[in-house]
Amino acid sequence: MNSVKMTKEELQSLAQKIREGKATDEEKILFVSELGVELDKASEILSKAQKDN
């Protein structure tokens, strides 16, 4: 599934939906994939900063 950039509020609202047991598997996957996108973004910046060290 392709991840779409979600706002912080959308991400939190999805987390809440999962928490309440109302989310589908697809939505859970989207949530996890969205967290992955955030980590990728952080990793790219940190990697660049490490190379500049």
Add this chain to the structure above:
Amino acid sequence: MKFEKFPGEPEDNPYKPPESEESSKEQEGDFELREQMQELDEKAQVVGEQLENVDVDKLDKEGFNKVTDAIDRVMGGVYILAGSAAGGFAWAAMEEDPMGAIQKTVAAAVIVLGVSVGVKGFDQLIRGSKSFFEELTPEQKAELKS
């Protein structure tokens, strides 16, 4: 070894009917979710190590904001997932055992997701985040609060 069947026990049927489409979709979803979680944990491991080793001063303002925002989003999502009960417990335990408290929250979040995967990478992400935030100057910390 072949055991005798109890009276009334159904015969083994080698021609089992195919699983229902619904159940097969569910299994597919579980599998994909588990794979995604494992991938996420691997990414958390990498970012955790990077956070531990990076010189914070080498990040420009934009990069610094993006990194802190990403950590905030990931851990924020995890906290909401863990729920108020686990979150409340984690905050209560924070003063005595901050690392343990966050780790328990991550574990609770994974249970909510309904997948059984290891979260060693998240342990590293927590360690790395702690080290990263400890390295911040008072000015950088003030900027985060503003």
